[in-house]
Amino acid sequence: MLVTGLEILRKARAEGYGVGAFNTNNMEFTQAILEAAEEIKSPVILALSEGAMKYGGRALTRMVVALAQEARVPVAVHLDHGSSYESVLKALREGFTSVMIDKSHEDFETNVRETKRVVEAAHAVGVTVEAELGRLAGIEEHVAVDEKDALLTNPEEARIFMERTGADYLAVAIGTSHGAYKGKGRPFIDHPRLARIAELVPAPLVLHGASAVPQELVERFRAAGGEIGEASGIHPEDIKKAISLGIAKINTDTDLRLAFTALVRETLGKNPKEFDPRKYLGPAREAVKEVVKSRMELFGSVGRA
Numbered sequence: 001m002l003v004t005g006l007e008i009l010r011k012a013r014a015e016g017y018g019v020g021a022f023n024t025n026n027m028e029f030t031q032a033i034l035e036a037a038e039e040i041k042s043p044v045i046l047a048l049s050e051g052a053m054k055y056g057g058r059a060l061t062r063m064v065v066a067l068a069q070e071a072r073v074p075v076a077v078h079l080d081h082g083s084s085y086e087s088v089l090k091a092l093r094e095g096f097t098s099v100m101i102d103k104s105h106e107d108f109e110t111n112v113r114e115t116k117r118v119v120e121a122a123h124a125v126g127v128t129v130e131a132e133l134g135r136l137a138g139i140e141e142h143v144a145v146d147e148k149d150a151l152l153t154n155p156e157e158a159r160i161f162m163e164r165t166g167a168d169y170l171a172v173a174i175g176t177s178h179g180a181y182k183g184k185g186r187p188f189i190d191h192p193r194l195a196r197i198a199e200l201v202p203a204p205l206v207l208h209g210a211s212a213v214p215q216e217l218v219e220r221f222r223a224a225g226g227e228i229g230e231a232s233g234i235h236p237e238d239i240k241k242a243i244s245l246g247i248a249k250i251n252t253d254t255d256l257r258l259a260f261t262a263l264v265r266e267t268l269g270k271n272p273k274e275f276d277p278r279k280y281l282g283p284a285r286e287a288v289k290e291v292v293k294s295r296m297e298l299f300g301s302v303g304r305a
């Protein structure tokens with residue numbers, strides 16, 4: 001059933017588990033994510049970036065909202081990294097039940113003002129809001145404290161920000177970053193900082209840039225002809241610890257892309273004569289479904305629907 005992001009995330013934070021927010025741009029990803037959620041009875045968030053909205057248009061948004069309504073588990077349809085008030089309005093018009101306004105690159109007062117404006121509009125139509133404070137950036141552990149404070153989320157600021165904006169959940173910067181190159185080896189995650197934020201912010205917390213970029217997937221992608229450098233992601237233990245400290249929504253995009261693309265390359269490589277798209281998109285869909293299920297097991301959301 002189609003629910004708001006807060007309905008899913010409030011329960012997750014209260015009961016100490018995480019819920020995956022998985023990016024989708026097409027039918028196969030959407031099917032894979034929803035089938036995984038229904039099979040293991042997990043709530044789930046379907047995330048569409050502005051790029052996805054542009055790429056898929058109404059074919060994508062109508063499909064995602066309709067399938068979420070019919071799903072046998074709680075599903076929120078979420079605008080990922082909304083960059084403007086107008087972009088949020090478009091998502092609200094499409095029937096999304098969760099919207100992110102990402103003004104974390106602006107100064108504090110601008111972020112507060114813009115986020116507050118989105119909260120008023122979204123709450124007026126029963127939709128909940130994700131905001132962001134801090135700059136997502138992989139940082140080495142030894143980085144000076146003042147530089148960390150300039151980049152990562154400041155706990156006291158977070159409390160004030162949430163009180164002044166009325167946002168429903170907060171994306172925090174604690175060392176993760178988007179994409180396949182999150183740092184050399186095991187990225188540094190500032191758990192003490194997260195613990196402090198969670199003490200001051202009762203709202204569900206969100207972890208962006210949370211893909212694991214597992215070596216076996218990187219190897220499989222390379223073996224199938226893909227080219228990728230020294231890739232590394234967030235260690236599963238760091239994800240579990242972050243959830244125990246208050247992270248309730250975990251964003252995963254890169255792992256799904258790597259799995260899908262590795263399988264398309266593999267299937268095409270093995271079957272040069274094949275030109276029925278279902279024959280190479282189908283196996284890729286299955287690979288995404290497996291990644292989604294393993295992420296849900298890691299987050300502890302299995303059986304929570």
Ligand SMILES: O=C(COP(=O)(O)O)NO
Binds near residue numbers: 177
């Ligand atoms: O934060 C993400 C995805 O992060 P990854 O690149 O680690 O999958 N989307 O908003």
Ligand SMILES: [Ca+2]
Binds near residue numbers: 102103104105132136
């Ligand atoms: Ca941001």
Ligand code: NA
Binds near residue numbers: 021081251
């Ligand atoms: Na988001």
Ligand SMILES: [Zn+2]
Binds near residue numbers: 081178208209251
């Ligand atoms: Zn993100």
